[in-house]
Amino acid sequence: MALIKDQQLSCSHAATPEMRFTDWVSGGSDAGDAVLANGADDLPSLLAQAGKLSMIAIEFDTFADGRGFSMARMLRRQGYAGEIRAVGDVAMDRIDFMQRVGFNAFELRDDQDALQALQKIGEVSVHFQPSADGKGPAYMV
């Protein structure tokens, strides 16, 4: 599975965590761990504990489940600086939006061409909204 991280194809990177956020919470919440979360998880709890986590992989069961977009946005908003990785049904037609809400890594679906996907970041280069990458309409600067 190809991984794009920080706008580059990544060859060496941490594996996507298998530990689910809920198990991590019940298992002692060790600092520095990486977890797998999705839209069904307890978001206030994730936000409260995020500071301890080195990576949060947000899973898209289906590409149409947009909850992960708000999760990433809220994590970045409160200053989470670790990796937010999109995993699951992740395709090139959404990674630009994903990047703008705060994802910085994308584990692409098997049928995706990673080089082509890389081109999709910034395909629409101007935005009407503020976003995690600091770009926004002129009046918001």
Added chain:
Amino acid sequence: MYAYNEFDQTLIDQRVEQYRDQTRRYLAGEIPEEEFRVLRLMNGLYIQRLAPMLRVAIPYGLMKSDQLRMLAQISRTYDKGYGHFTTRQNMQFNWPTLESVPDILADLAKVQMHAIQTSGACIRNTTTDPFAGVSADEIEDTRPWCELIRQWSTLHPEFAYLPRKFKIAVSGSSSDRAASQVHDIGLHLYRNEVGDMGFEVLVGGGLGRTPVIGKTLRKFLEPQELLTYLDAVLRVYNLNGRRDNKYKARIKILVNALGVDAFGAMVEAEWQLIKGQELRLPEAEIERVKGFFKAPDYLSAMHASRDLNDTFAEHPQFAAWYKQNTRDHKQAGYRIIIVALKNQLQAPGDVNHQQMDGIAALADEFSFSELRSTHDQNLVLADVAQRDLFALWLKLQDLGLARANVGTLTDMINCPGLDFCSLANAETLILSRQVNETFDDMDYLYDLGEIQLKISGCINACGHHHVGHIGILGVEKGGKQVYQFTLGGSASNDASLGKTLGRSIEQDQVVVVIGQILDVYVEQRQTDETFLQVIRRVGFAPFKERVYGTHQRSAA
């Protein structure tokens, strides 16, 4: 009206190329069918029964004449020479090919138009009062606020995959002409007791399978915080709206499940985190956008006015048109003109390319080159001097668009139904033809007064039947198309949902039943009582008795 700057233009040009590449990859088999379905819907492209359908956005219904000319040209080049105005003030083309859509979008982009978010589970075209900025009863012009919402909602990265579609309507006058109480969010711009301008925010209204009147979420919202507040509502909905059942996924279901107070508390908690921050609108930005909607160079009242009494006496049809199809303007000497797209020969809301070119020319000649589309599928020339009215009327006659039936029974809202739509269960266009053929006596229609007839071909309610004074819903029963009547709905200030009259009516009996309902109204009404008032006063019994009475007896 708003004009694109380089920023807006870059955005839609790049979006065209993005969609072109998506179409190319789909045709090459590189995007799965289900995924492309979502991508094309976000760009207004449906696959209908007979052909694709492309829905073009007309933000809050406002157009320049050259934009309408481009729609005419597109209808000639890529379609069958006509288009259809929808209840979201947009235009639909019924016959483009999937392959040609990127080229259509490129043509649209040349005149600052697009099809972004005209479908899909995202924030749709914001709609408003078609008389915004000109009507005599206006409190505040809604257009700058609609434009600010348009910008914020366009390609919003966080809210492109919502549980379901999301519709916002804005009203800014004492009469609600935007159906704001049946929208996911309805915004009422008004002045509070101390004279400050702000929004009342309604949430959770809607039609479809579960019709609901919106509830007040916030009594008064400071206008600078409009976008922070909308952002908070959308985020709470995106995270908490149901995704397991598309029929339960609209925000109205969430609001009803939680109760508006609990929902409001969630919004409030989120809003406290973002209020006053980056999305707060700076005064300078509000003023910049307002600058696009300044009043045009009106003639003085003396130059614009004309005493029309002699012309009325000489041309009674012109007098009737003036009475039915024009409205009071806030500028002395001017009228608002409604161009009714409800004639006997075309489906409600349809215009052909000659008419589009013709109306564009009339907008240039008489109304500062601008026009608007309306929620009830008509067009508006918003700024016509009284002295020009007769000349305008003559030219509208040449285009077949001078029918003086605005607000009458034949000024109906009608979805395209089974003739085009793959969701539909029943034909609707045949009903509008029958209504036009049966009720063609204008004096009778004028005597009946205001009656809103709204027809949908399925439960999704694109024809807004729940809020029609007379609503008709097409359903399929045992392989036959039959129609359920509702009475007493309204989408205005006194918004209410119509109630079902009784069992379904066969297609060839629909106009008969409409006639019976009208007869009961005429018999029951007291001086100056409208159709809706009579229904609210006398209830359903006399209507039921007339429509079903004999059948019920014979069945018993």
